[in-house]
Amino acid sequence: MCRWLAYSGEPLRPSVLVLDAQHSLVAQSLNSPLGAETVNGDGFGFGWYPEGSTAGSVPALFHSIEPAWHDENLRELTESITSPLFFGHVRAASGPPIQRTNCHPFRHANWMFMHNGFLDGFTSIKRDLTFSVDESLYPSIRGTTDSEVLFYLALTLGLQEDPVGAMGRAIRRVEDLGKAKGIAFPVQGTIALSDGATLWAFRYSTSHRSRTLFHSVAIPALREMYPEADRLHQFGDTAKVVVSEPLNDLPGAFVEVPESTVAILDDSGFHHERFLDDGE
Template identity: 75%
Template sequence: MCRWLAYSGEPIQPSTLILDAQHSLVAQSLNSPLGAETVNGDGFGFGWYPKDDRTRGIPALFHSIEPAWHDENLREITQAVESPLFFAHVRAAGGPPIQQTNCHPFRHENWMFMHNGFLSDFITYKRDLTFAVDPSLYPAIHGTTDSEVLFHLALTLGLQDDPIGAMAKAVRMVESVGREKGVAFPMQGTLAVSNGRTLWTFRYSSQGQTRSLFHSAEISALRELYPDAERLNLFGDRARVVVSEPLNNLPGAFIEVPEATVAILDEAGYEYQPFLAS
């Protein structure tokens, strides 16, 4: 459906990953070997926490319905700013219209969210899930995607206090309501959520055949493995990225996130936890 990446670490120019990597996100928007769709040209989004905001407050967003490879503003912005944590997403629309309000990432206060995948046959139980969103949050749903409803459902269920627990409750609700409507495998996707300091990334589907998800190996280990790879010097020791598919072809540079897993990334590094594992 889509491709995305999330970076956390020392502040960098986002263009380093979004535009300049061997198999950058923009390159994936044109040719995505591991994606369900080869081309992801139905708009994009970029969200970032500013370098000089030590409180990691409200992130900035840039959305466009143009293909990522065609947008000069994306190049200008990602080269002009530096950020210690940012999201980027390229979209292949699976039904909802191509409009800015349907582009990821989505934002609520200091939280960002993005999704690659879908809620199967969403239209048959869209009303049930939307009406389960807290009335105070409902006006913040500006688009028509299943992803935005899922985000606000998780917020309703306590995302800001317990991201993993709230996301589990939201996904279980999707599965319960979807199956009541005759949908065998309601949930499909990889998800990214952040409050500006910690990054939670989820890989889960009702069928157990989830879209691909990888994270980078430790920079220190990669420098030992590839001492002549000058590009690694662009990154600090805490630099880490979670991606729909690897950004280069270096063996060992990217590690696949297991099925039914949440990978939690903070200043201490990665931690895996089972997520709704059967």
């Protein structure tokens, strides 16, 4: 469906990952070996928290309906700024039209959200899902994607206080509505979420055959494994990235996030928690 990456750590020029990595996000927009679609050319988005921003800072966004590989502004931007936390997303549209308001990531206050996947049968449950969004949040929905509605549903259900719990409640709401309409597997995908300090990366689908998701291992460990890899010195000791598929071919550089799991990454490192296991 799409490809995405999320970075957290010492301030970094985003072009290092978005443009310059062996299998950069722009390279994946042209050729995505692990994706459901090989080409992801239906627009892109880039969101970042500026260097020096404080808790609660609002991230900046740049969206375009151009293919990522064709947009000179993306290169200018990602080579000119540094950021301690940023999202990048290349889109393969699955139905909603190609327009800027449908490009990820989405933003509300200091929160960013992006999704790779789909809500199956969205048109049949869209009315009920949208009406489940809090009245005060509803005007902020600008596009027509299932992903944006899912984000605002999670906000309605307490995302700002309990990110993992709220995402779980939102997904269960989608599944309940979908199954009432005879949809066997309503939810598919991987989700990135951040408040500017912590990064949450979810891998979940109703069918338990979710889109791929990986995160990097600790940079100090990687430097020990590959002392001759000069490119690793571009990153600080707390740098970490979550990706739809690995950005390089170094064995052991990326860890696959298990099915039905949320990876939580912050200054202390990363850990995994089970997410919406059967029976919950």
